[in-house]
Amino acid sequence: MFDALLLLCLFCLAVSIAVALFRIFRRSSTLSDRVLLIDSLSFIMIGMVAILSIYLDTVAFLEAILLIGILAFLGTVALSRFIERGYVIERKRDR
C-alpha cells in the first residue's frame, strides 16, 4: 500500500515532467518560457529523488538533492542575466 502510493507519486511527477517537456519543445514558446520550465523541471527532479530515497529506504541520494538545487539556481541566474543584458559576467570595473 505504502510502496504503491509512493510509486503513484513518482508516476504523477513523471507526468508533470512530460508536460513541462512538451511545453519546452513547443515552437510557440519564448526563451524566458523555456528557462522557467527548465527551472521547474529541475525542481520536479528534486522531488523525484526525495520520493525515490523514501521508496528505497536509503539516505545515499540526499546529496543529489543539494547538487541539483545548486546547479538549477546557478543556471537559471546565468540564463536570465544573459536574456536581460546579452552577457553574463561583467567585465567593466570603472563605471
Next chain:
Amino acid sequence: MLLLVLFGTAVTLISSLGVIRLPDVYTRAHAATKAATLGILCILLGAFIHFMFVHRIVSVRLLLGIVFVFLTAPVAGHMIIRSARRSGVPMAGISVRDALKEDLEKAGDWQNHSENGGAEALRPKSGPDR
C-alpha cells in the same frame, strides 16, 4: 508523512496543468514557481519526517536542501520574470493592465529605459581586462 508527499505531488500536478493552460509567460511563472516552492517543499519535508521517525536519522543534508530550495526558488522566478519583462516579452491579449509601464510613463522614463537597455546590450565590451 505520506500525506505530505501526496499533497506535494498533487500541487505539482495542478501546477503542470496551469503550465499547459495559462496563456502568458508571467501567468505561467505564477503556476510553475508555486510548484517549486510549495509542492517540492512538502515532498522534502515528508522525506525528512520519514527518515526522522522511521530510521532515527536527522538528515542535515535534507534540511539544508529544504532551506536552499525555499530560499532560491522565489529568487530564480523573480529573475526570470524581470529578464522577460526587460527584454520585452509581450503580455497576453486578455491582460487588462500593465502597472509597471504606467508607472514608468508617469515618471517619463520609459523611453530612456528601453533605449539604454538596447544600447547597453549592443555596446562593445572594451574594459580593462586584467
